[in-house]
Amino acid sequence: xxxxxxxxxxxxxxxxxxxxxxxxxxxxxxxxxxxxxxxxxxxxxxxxxxxxxxxxxxxxxxxxxxxxxxxxxxxxxxxxxxxxxxxxxxxxxxxxxxxxxxxxxxxxxxxxxxxxxxxxxxxxxxxxxxxxxxxxxxxxxxxxxxxxxxxxxxxxxxxxxxxxxxxxxxxxxxxxxxxxxxxxxxxxxxxxxxxxxxxxxxxxxxxxxxxxxxxxxxxxxxxxxxxxxxxxxxxxxxxxxxxxxxxxxxxxxxxxxxxxxxxxxxxxxxxxxxxxxxxxxxxxxxxxxxxxxxxxxxxxxxxxxxxxxxxxxxxxxxxxxxxxxxxxxxxxxxxxxxxxxxxxxxxxxxxxxxx
Amino acid sequence: xxxxxxxxxxxxxxxxxxxxxxxxxxxxxxxxxxxxxxxxxxxxxxxxxxxxxxxxxxxxxxxxxxxxxxxxxxxxxxxxxxxxxxxxxxxxxxxxxxxxxxxxxxxxxxxxxxxxxxxxxxxxxxxxxxxxxxxxxxxxxxxxxxxxxxxxxxxxxxxxxxxxxxxxxxxxxxxxxxxxxxxxxxxxxxxxxxxxxxxxxxxxxxxxxxxxxxxxxxxxxxxxxxxxxxxxxxxxxxxxxxxxxxxxxxxxxxxxxxxxxxxxxxxxxxxxxxxxxxxxxxxxxxxxxxxxxxxxxxxxxxxxxxxxxxxxxxxxxxxxxxxxxxxxxxxxxxxxxxxxxxxxxxxxxxxxxxx
Numbered sequence: 032x033x034x035x036x037x038x039x040x041x042x043x044x045x046x047x048x049x050x051x052x053x054x055x056x057x058x059x060x061x062x063x064x065x066x067x068x069x070x071x072x073x074x075x076x077x078x079x080x081x082x083x084x085x086x087x088x089x090x091x092x093x094x095x096x097x098x099x100x101x102x103x104x105x106x107x108x109x110x111x112x113x114x115x116x117x118x119x120x121x122x123x124x125x126x127x128x129x130x131x132x133x134x135x136x137x138x139x140x141x142x143x144x145x146x147x148x149x150x151x152x153x154x155x156x157x158x159x160x161x162x163x164x165x166x167x168x169x170x171x172x173x174x175x176x177x178x179x180x181x182x183x184x185x186x187x188x189x190x191x192x193x194x195x196x197x198x199x200x201x202x203x204x205x206x207x208x209x210x211x212x213x214x215x216x217x218x219x220x221x222x223x224x225x226x227x228x229x230x231x232x233x234x235x236x237x238x239x240x241x242x243x244x245x246x247x248x249x250x251x252x253x254x255x256x257x258x259x260x261x262x263x264x265x266x267x268x269x270x271x272x273x274x275x276x277x278x279x280x281x282x283x284x285x286x287x288x289x290x291x292x293x294x295x296x297x298x299x300x301x302x303x304x305x306x307x308x309x310x311x312x313x314x315x316x317x318x319x320x321x322x323x324x325x326x327x328x329x330x331x332x333x334x335x336x337x338x339x340x341x342x343x344x345x346x347x348x349x350x351x352x353x354x355x356x357x358x359x360x361x362x363x364x365x366x367x368x369x370x371x372x373x374x375x376x377x378x379x380x381x382x383x384x385x386x
Numbered sequence: 387x388x389x390x391x392x393x394x395x396x397x398x399x400x401x402x403x404x405x406x407x408x409x410x411x412x413x414x415x416x417x418x419x420x421x422x423x424x425x426x427x428x429x430x431x432x433x434x435x436x437x438x439x440x441x442x443x444x445x446x447x448x449x450x451x452x453x454x455x456x457x458x459x460x461x462x463x464x465x466x467x468x469x470x471x472x473x474x475x476x477x478x479x480x481x482x483x484x485x486x487x488x489x490x491x492x493x494x495x496x497x498x499x500x501x502x503x504x505x506x507x508x509x510x511x512x513x514x515x516x517x518x519x520x521x522x523x524x525x526x527x528x529x530x531x532x533x534x535x536x537x538x539x540x541x542x543x544x545x546x547x548x549x550x551x552x553x554x555x556x557x558x559x560x561x562x563x564x565x566x567x568x569x570x571x572x573x574x575x576x577x578x579x580x581x582x583x584x585x586x587x588x589x590x591x592x593x594x595x596x597x598x599x600x601x602x603x604x605x606x607x608x609x610x611x612x613x614x615x616x617x618x619x620x621x622x623x624x625x626x627x628x629x630x631x632x633x634x635x636x637x638x639x640x641x642x643x644x645x646x647x648x649x650x651x652x653x654x655x656x657x658x659x660x661x662x663x664x665x666x667x668x669x670x671x672x673x674x675x676x677x678x679x680x681x682x683x684x685x686x687x688x689x690x691x692x693x694x695x696x697x698x699x700x701x702x703x704x705x706x707x708x709x710x711x712x713x714x715x716x717x718x719x720x721x722x723x724x725x726x727x728x729x730x731x732x733x734x735x736x737x738x739x740x741x
Binding site: 108110173183186187218220223225227228229231250251252254255256265266267268270271272274275276277278279280281282283285286287290291294296297299300301302303304305306307308310311314315 | 463465528538541542573575578580582583584586605606607609610611620621622623625626627629630631632633634635636637638640641642645646649651652654655656657658659660661662663665666669670
């Protein structure tokens with residue numbers, strides 16, 4: 032197995048990407064191919080100080096981490112269109128091309144996610160019967176994990192798209208989370224069928240008649256309480272939910288830190304509570320859940336957070352390796368055949384530009 | 387000032403509504419008129435045990451809490467349409483009618499919010515130039531409070547509606563929060579103008595050309611960090627954000643409780659941290675922020691959470707009294723005249739049923 036990693040993509044590239052790749056190389060059975068400026072990458076790989084360096088020596092010796100020279104970088108603020116049209120190749124495009132050309136089994140990038148999705152959809156093309164690829168993210172819940180999709184690939188969607196997301200989410204949950212007959216729900220602002228907007232109501236009708244374990248509309252608390260396994264939403268709402276959870280936990284965290292700073296007793300209390308806070312932090316640590324799969328394209332693509340550190344990159348590579356190992360693209364192709372059983376909806380939608 | 391309170395509306399009505407009204411009567415300069423089944427209400431008011439009873443005696447003696455008999459109840463699951471069409475009157479409808487007929491200055495209900503909104507919009511009618519009334523909720527932030535609207539009245543909106551929400555939100559922030567030139571933002575999944583869905587992009591264009599302090603798109607973290615004062619969103623997204631914040635804080639809270647339960651040292655730590663937790667809880671306590679104003683109708687209507695306890699009811703009445711005192715409806719009428727300066731947008735929207 033060979034995983035192409037965009038070494039130049041992300042807020043902390045390539046400094047954090049290289050150690051992340053080295054760490055991943057020690058836990059996954061794959062060759063990690065760092066794609067980027069070979070001068071910078073080799074300098075980082077041959078840095079002989081610290082634990083990273085020792086890992087580098089070991090893994091390079093074993094041929095587990097390699098370098099492909101492609102110095103062009105897609106800017107974090109570059110428009111997806113510009114990234115597609117640029118004449119000079121980029122490390123990100125090279126990773127996607129390697130997957131397309133069979134030179135790699137998966138592509139991982141923490142760079143400009145809009146550009147990465149645009150490159151993936153145009154160069155790898157969608158799986159047959161999938162209109163819109165979706166970003167699937169795992170959310171920590173009280174009882175385990177849930178899959179939320181779309182987490183941001185498609186800001187405006189129709190109900191057929193959400194039905195396709197459901198099919199892909201079920202496939203993800205079955206093959207990567209090992210769930211049997213995962214519970215599928217539409218994210219909504221009320222549990223009753225009649226509640227919601229035009230999109231969620233139309234999606235409810237579609238999913239209720241599909242041969243899946245559809246449990247109906249759920250509100251955000253049901254997700255975090257672990258009552259459902261696969262939650263579908265349009266990419267705008269999915270992304271808002273994701274970012275609101277992150278922001279709320281940060282709000283709570285900052286509030287506790289500020290409280291501790293103003294009192295010796297509270298600081299002692301916090302010290303005694305360290306194991307509790309650590310365990311919660313591990314659960315809520317989005318870096319651990321950093322690897323979001325772009326589902327619906329002909330290849331494994333993992334979209335990592337722009338601010339990914341080495342740990343997040345390691346996890347993203349683990350997600351990629353896991354997806355390749357479970358042949359998720361082929362499973363997805365088979366799953367979407369179920370889709371043909373679903374009737375089409377008729378609601379109107381503004382044809383709008385995507386994020 | 388006279389405030390009509392739907393004593394039969396809410397999960398804990400009338401048991402929690404009555405003490406909430408009694409508590410409010412002691413802090414606001416108004417007559418609180420409890421509308422509901424007078425037998426039940428008088429029984430609760432003449433209960434001679436406890437602090438509630440003592441407050442009851444004082445306030446009743448002063449004529450601050452009165453009872454209007456109207457025993458019909460709108461069910462929590464009753465459709466808004468059914469609530470409008472029911473032949474038998476209800477306590478909720480009576481409250482709204484009292485405002486319409488000048489017998490009360492404000493109506494407060496913790497009952498079926500869809501029915502309450504339907505009653506308010508049909509019986510009080512919208513302020514001129516307002517197409518859709520919106521629910522405005524105050525969100526605690528690191529630096530104070532922010533207004534989010536719409537928090538759930540309109541699941542599907544057009545950009546003109548969001549522009550109207552902005553105008554109403556500014557009026558709220560100026561007159562009820564005392565802010566000068568409040569910062570207005572569109573809730574979005576990226577800060578760049580080009581990011582978002584069709585609705586947020588069209589709204590951006592409208593607001594950018596309006597004579598307001600528009601700061602552009604914001605993501606959820608900017609709200610909780612206190613970077614903006616008025617955030618507009620369609621009622622679906624606004625409601626999802628609200629419920630996601632609630633669910634996330636509950637998730638964190640439950641995680642800490644579970645951690646404490648399993649360790650004596652952590653329990654001691656939590657005891658030492660009590661002031662920190664209490665202060666955070668007070669900030670995050672949605673009961674304190676329970677009174678959401680329905681803006682855009684010809685009357686002050688406060689929509690309280692269905693699960694409101696006495697404290698939430700007290701706060702909802704305080705919000706109502708504050709709104710009446712600041713003559714918010716008249717201020718709103720004047721503010722919306724600004725709207726005529728805004729050009730109309732052209733994007734398409736599915737004409738869908740409302741929540």
